Amino acid sequence: MKRQWFRPWLVLGFCVLAASSPHARKPAVWPPALAPADERADEIRVDKSERRMQLLRDGKVIRTYRILLGDAPVGHKRQQGDERTPEGLYRITFRNDKSRFHLSLRVSYPNEADRAQARARGVDPGGDIMIHGGTPPGYGTDWTDGCIALTDREIEEVWRLVAVDTPISIEP
Template identity: 80%
Template sequence: MSARIVLTLALLPACLAPAFARTPPAMAPQAQQADRIQVGKSERRMRLYRDGKLIRTYAILLGDAPVGHKRQQGDERTPEGDYRVSGRNPNSRFHLSLRVSYPNEADRKQARARGVDPGGDIMIHGGTPKGYMRDWTDGCIALTDAQIEEVWSLVPTGTPIRIDP
């Protein structure tokens, strides 16, 4: 059985469960919240910063085709560039999720020029089983449920996110 099928089967009960059956984690006090996120795709790391100081580092998993900038719907790439956390979903089918503001105007322009849909719904979300080491998303940034709960409490809507190759 392929790893993707095994992961899908592992996530299936979470997808069928009632949406986030408990209250999502509360926001940390403002003085503890991140004011910037930096993602290094090649090193599979996401870092949270506050006033220029590193406050957290997480191992992450990406889309099934992680090399290169997302160019269109369905390419399974994680975008690269400067974005923001543009929303929060406490009822995500992947536990919790923070929306990344992809596509931006430049992404839409390049997609239009190529006659394709740039895609969307890029999130930082949970759902990765602990110890799972293979990229599996359709272009999102995946964490474990415990990690996304911590990130949820530390990252307010509007936080800038830089995604590097």
């Protein structure tokens, strides 16, 4: 008799654990919907040295994330392949729900100043700088080619809160 009540609870427990796995979780609606305008961030601030990204609304921090950067994170991105994350003022220009890194938000690097410095040096400034997912929870080593990386769960939250044309400030 005791065995009969034990099995259903065991199966139920296994299902709860499997559903809570980050690999098993997928939102019912894909991509996640953009939050109403009064809930969205109106600014993004990145502090590379602190490995921190903050979303702000009306000058107040509404979310803070631990981030990972490019393999060579110190200094401003100067050319294709240097694996640096750019520094300066940019904007979010595109939302990619088919990213190979779960979801991604394109940063407007290179801007005109970035292109001019690269042209003066005779190099390609590079591009495709994104805020994206793909970082396993608890992972602590910079690994991108210059992007700003979050966990999949975090980029889903950022995706809901950040619209195209949101300004982003990336500080050393």
